[in-house]
Amino acid sequence: MITLDSIRKPVAAELEAYAAFVERQFTAEGELLSEMLTHALTARGKGIRPLLVLLSAALNAPVKGASTGRRACLAAMLVEMIHVASLIHDDVIDEADTRRGRPSVNAIWQSHRAVLLGDYVLSRNLAIGLQSGQFDLVTHICGAMATLCEGEVLQAECVGKREMTRRSYLDIIYKKTACLLGVSASAGALAVGATRDKVALMRRFGEAVGMAFQIQDDLLDFRPDARTGKPAGNDLREGKITLPLLAVLERSDETRRTELLAALGRCRDDEASVEYLREAVEREGGVAFAAEVMRGYVSRAVEMLAEYEPSDCRKALADLCAYIAERDC
Numbered sequence: 001m002i003t004l005d006s007i008r009k010p011v012a013a014e015l016e017a018y019a020a021f022v023e024r025q026f027t028a029e030g031e032l033l034s035e036m037l038t039h040a041l042t043a044r045g046k047g048i049r050p051l052l053v054l055l056s057a058a059l060n061a062p063v064k065g066a067s068t069g070r071r072a073c074l075a076a077m078l079v080e081m082i083h084v085a086s087l088i089h090d091d092v093i094d095e096a097d098t099r100r101g102r103p104s105v106n107a108i109w110q111s112h113r114a115v116l117l118g119d120y121v122l123s124r125n126l127a128i129g130l131q132s133g134q135f136d137l138v139t140h141i142c143g144a145m146a147t148l149c150e151g152e153v154l155q156a157e158c159v160g161k162r163e164m165t166r167r168s169y170l171d172i173i174y175k176k177t178a179c180l181l182g183v184s185a186s187a188g189a190l191a192v193g194a195t196r197d198k199v200a201l202m203r204r205f206g207e208a209v210g211m212a213f214q215i216q217d218d219l220l221d222f223r224p225d226a227r228t229g230k231p232a233g234n235d236l237r238e239g240k241i242t243l244p245l246l247a248v249l250e251r252s253d254e255t256r257r258t259e260l261l262a263a264l265g266r267c268r269d270d271e272a273s274v275e276y277l278r279e280a281v282e283r284e285g286g287v288a289f290a291a292e293v294m295r296g297y298v299s300r301a302v303e304m305l306a307e308y309e310p311s312d313c314r315k316a317l318a319d320l321c322a323y324i325a326e327r328d329c
């Protein structure tokens with residue numbers, strides 16, 4: 001079985017340098033802010049974004065095996081902190097009580113403080129980036145922040161109207177997830193001075209990985225045995241129509257569609273409706289369909305790696321693709 005630990009191996013030293021860099025740079029003034037920041041930074045996620053930056057930097061480094069250095073560390077921090085801030089804000093928007101199996105920042109300190117913490121993380125991130133003088137990296141990475149917001153607004157609009165099309169779904173997951181993963185992979189290449197073509201290739205690679213990652217995330221919401229640190233069925237409770245349900249809606253006649261959407265409308269307060277939809281989506285092929293679409297993105301990502309000579313880093317990136325398709329957490 002592929003594990004994240006084995007994928008991390010080729011850049012183990014770089015990951016350590018990155019962790020030390022974040023610890024040095026990300027400190028806060030005042031007791032409350034420090035406590036909140038520590039809570040947000042110690043809920044260890046998978047660290048997919050920094051891993052993607054560092055593997056891409058190592059893959060594209062002009063001298064094979066050379067340390068990828070400070071620019072790659074900075075890029076890894078910039079993408080990860082945008083992600084951290086976006087999740088803090090996301091839990092406020094979704095009124096979520098848990099994140100990664102622990103109470104969310106808003107659940108402990110209320111929404112107004114959580115919003116401020118997210119703003120603080122973003123502000124510190126930008127300040128550190130600008131002070132470093134690496135303006136190409138800051139420009140490349142920070143452009144994704146607006147895209148993330150666009151994705152969230154689009155998603156909220158669709159939840160409000162209880163309406164979704166395939167086009168809107170793909171647009172939302174590109175904006176809320178795939179864009180930042182594309183930026184992560186391409187920033188790694190940019191950090192080590194790769195050619196424009198290789199930076200663009202890495203961007204497409206990261207975007208395909210990101211599309212697969214979000215579809216798998218949406219699939220895990222339909223699996224009660226998943227270990228995501230969030231209760232299964234959360235998307236349904238939040239009124240979100242993701243690909244598994246969308247696929248079933250697309251195949252249903254008008255009467256069935258009305259029935260399914262009415263059940264979705266009840267999910268916020270009625271667990272029986274959550275269970276009913278979860279089973280219906282599984283039984284009517286929505287889960288299998290979404291899994292097939294997800295695997296399509298994974299295959300495309302892996303094919304792109306053929307542009308590189310075989311190496312530990314290329315293998316680790318291919319393994320990362322496989323891990324994303326198999327993961328249950």
Ligand code: FPP
Binds near residue numbers: 094146152
């Ligand atoms: C998680 O989605 C949320 C995101 C991937 C993006 C959230 C983006 C914002 C709130 C916009 C703000 C942006 C910045 C840069 C601060 P989810 O709710 O589907 O997943 P979950 O189950 O992990 O909550």
Ligand code: MG
Binds near residue numbers: 091094096
């Ligand atoms: Mg959420």
